[in-house]
Amino acid sequence: MKILCLIIVLAPLAGALIAGLSGRSIGRAGAHWVTITGVALSFLLSLVVFKQVILDPAASMSIDVYRWAVLGGLNLKVGFLIDPLTVTMMLVVTFVSLMVHIYTIGYMHDDPGYQRFFAYISLFTFSMLMLVMSNNFLQLFFGWEAVGLVSYLLIGFWYTRESAIHANLKAFLVNRVGDFGFLLGIAAVLAVFGSLDYLAVFSQAPGASGQTIAIAAGIEWPAMTVICLLLFVGAMAKSAQVPLHVWLPDSMEGPTPISALIHAATMVTAGIFMVARMSPLFEFSDVALSVILVIGALTAFFMGLVGIVQNDIKRVVAYSTLSQLGYMTVALGASAYSIAIFHLFTHAFFKALLFLAAGSVIVALHHEQDMRKMGGLRERMPVTYWTALIGTLALVGFPGFSGFFSKDAIIEAVHYSNLPGAGLAYILVTAGVFITAFYSFRLLFLTFHGESPDRGKVVGRITESPAVITVPLVLLAIPSVFAGLFIGPLVFGDYFGDSLRVLDHHGAVAELQSHYHGLGSFIVHGFQGPAVWLMFAGILSAWWVYRRQPTIADLGKRKLRLLYNVLFYKYGFDELYQGLFATGTHRVGTVCSSFGDRMLIDGLVVNGFARAVNWCSLRVRNVQSGYLYHYAFTMILGLLVLLGIRYL
């Protein structure tokens, strides 16, 4: 098992190193073969581990691979925690990564940075596996930072573009804010529990629920609430929750396979995974759960709204990702961890599918991303169209498709939650269904239906993408349809075992469980709630506005000028941050730099000290005269000193 896990983690790393360091000598084909082999090996072995763990729940285990260092009684280790939650994530990560690797062959075909790209995405797979398989907080943090680093590198992959540089800097800075909270959270864990090992911390959690921690002089907060809120700040940045979401839409500057792999299916869900992993901690803080619930609901609703007014095909999908991440977060807040992971699971497939389909369109149109210039691609790109349709139906939650099960379960779970804020959250996530359906079908109609505005020029020579692009689409379409069927065991069964922990008074899932009587009745039950009808209403409105009466869109834009502008400028988050933090920080930085740094530190302390040392150095070295009798004399003096200190 230990060897197996090591190979799973190290195979993509080996691929990344080979492709990255000797990319030139192994060539383009060499680079993609070596990385794909590594990731495929990881995927197959993940299947083996998955089978072992699922068949035999006792196979869950914490494996210490290597003790890296011991600091003051604190063991810093590298190790793996293999349980149902971990193996699920391993499967999702390696499968989507494999698909994206294959797809990249087609998408990046003409790019000069071909080998570099493969090295990065394999490195990402390694980092993500380190994150999900970790059995301690330090390694979690390593993976957390490593995926952030690769994300930064990949958003700025086309580093000659001004906008890409801006976007990757933004992603980096916003994630620093989250990492700051996350690191403080880990420090708080260490302070309260005295260990960084998951199992040791989790087993102490019930006993520590009454403890308090002083966050400032005289102010005592419950320790669990402080820890959970700090950790969640990290999750907010990584999983792009309001108000730390601003980096994700801009991250679409990176190549599309990256948007699919990192910014939709895997890395952005790291925050969701982390909270689920820490469920034994989060369960003991109702305050933190309430905050999570409200933040998630706000993200789900308001980011979906922004998606309606975007014209860049990838940005629409990006805002839909934000909104869906909000749904997962809501589920976490309702203590429905299994449902959150289930939605993560289905979302990974259909959102990766949507991104890759968007990428297929972009490639076919020679890197045109503006939907207003598209249209009528249905006949010319049938495979892309049908797979995109499947992805969209899954996304909006069409009954029977995977998204339906996971999303409906979330809405129901929120319904049953009794935390403060659950009422608001329920309204927002239910209304969000309408919005999701509206913007998703807007995208579909604008891109694939109707006529292109300048048909002769752009659409004329368009053909379907090559097999390396369409095959991953088809392979991802299959789980997009059927992944929902696993809801029985995954959510309502005993699938996750002990890896997720829910206290009795957070009974949303238990409540759902008691109402669950098989897939069919779940679908039927869905029709009794408002969500499905809102979904149909959304599709219908989109059809009406963008197919039937295209003038309505313009009319609406004019009549609702204010609302449109609010949405178009994304509620002004970017401007606020730019004005307040970026400019403000820059100004403070300039003052500090010119006065504090250059004058005080550089001038007085560093250079002054250096000059003093240098001066001493030049004087003292004259003692070394080269004369033997000086040397001997010094030795005698030294002897006298040694004698003197003991006698005097």
Place this chain on the structure above:
Amino acid sequence: MESLNADVLMALPEVFMLAAASVVLLIGLYTGRASETLAYVLSLAALITTAVLVYSTSASSESFAFGGMYLNDPLAQAIKLFACVTVAAVLMYARPYLQQRARISAEFYALGLFATLGTLVMASAHNFVLIYLGLELLSLCLYALVAFVRDSRDASEAAIKYFVLGAIASGMLLYGMSIMYGLTGSLDLAGINAYLAQSGANRIALVFALAFIVVGLAFKFGAVPFHMWVPDVYQGAPTAITLFIATMPKLAAFVMAIRLLNYGLQELLADWQQMLMVLTVLSVVFGNVIAIAQTNIKRMLAYSAISHIGFILLGILPGTDFGYAAALFYTVIYVLMAAGTFGVLILLGDREREMDRLVDLKGLAKTSPWFALIMMVLMFSMAGVPLTVGFYAKLYVLQSLVYDGWLSVAVLAVVMSVVGAFYYLRVVKYMYFDEADDVFQVQPSGLAQAVLSVNGLLVVALFIFPNALLNYCVQVLG
């Protein structure tokens, strides 16, 4: 008769080394290329065989021979192994250098092997006389090696200084030992310790003797103010010889310090701690500060060595097992780093020129990127920057200090490490950010280059896996 057999068997590594060194010396009677090659191969074989012999003598516990004079224990075994490996690496580095200058002969190898024999004896010595014997055997070989290039003025001057000062230091050590013998009536380390433990000998006289012994030790280490020979010898000796002096004898000095201070004079802990504190503080401060003003890289490394010696002594200072282990760890790592650094200098020099000025390194990143990379790793390691094992070496020593309450000394050591970082990073700056004054082409020998690469990689690899070596050190000194 039987007991003599057992004794000789236990000391088999030393006996073998003595025989091998004598054979190599005999080969030296014949001149010519073939005899040199033969001596080289035989020396390497002798070192490897000795290492194997050392390894195969089980030393899980302490066992004595020759009436308690000779001690075989894990520490002795560890020092002997490290010494053999180090000398083998040094010979591989040094050979192309000396060959290029047509100055090599079998005598070089013979001297090297005898010096190693001296270290082996010191590692197992459990008696004042034997310690002194090993020390003199080692030192005499070193004096001769420094003067090995007879027509070099610098080398001759360095050798004579080294010899005279070494003689004074030896005299002091011997004087201290004889007083100690007079007071305790024993030359045996355990005997001295037992005597000191059970009866109050004349305190004033004991401290007097101790001070002389500490001077002898400090000179061997090269700690301030007994360091004056270090810069002159490092600079004056041919680089290949400097490499020899900078590495293996540090192991010998370390084991001598442990044997004398921990095994023999443990009862005087409070006294020698104070003396060591003066030495360490002076070494760390002066070593680092004076190194900044140097323009000659060998001289700079000499002062850097003094500051590292300060760190090794800092590990011994608390007198705890973990401190000793940290000091051994530091010693081994320092030997590794010093071997690599001088190795780079050796490989970069050629027939016409020595690489000994700092400015000679300018633009090295362009002319030979691999060497520059290794040199950078080594400099970072010496400065104690993470991602290199030098960081752990410093960390463990500081940890042992803090555990035992030597907080102010630890803080001073850290501050001085920052000062030290300056001159190490200056080397990196010269290599990577400056243009070369004149273009030169490096044509190193394949073997030496391979050894150097392994050497550099070890510095990084030990950062990722420091525990194996640390655990070994702890176990050896447990």
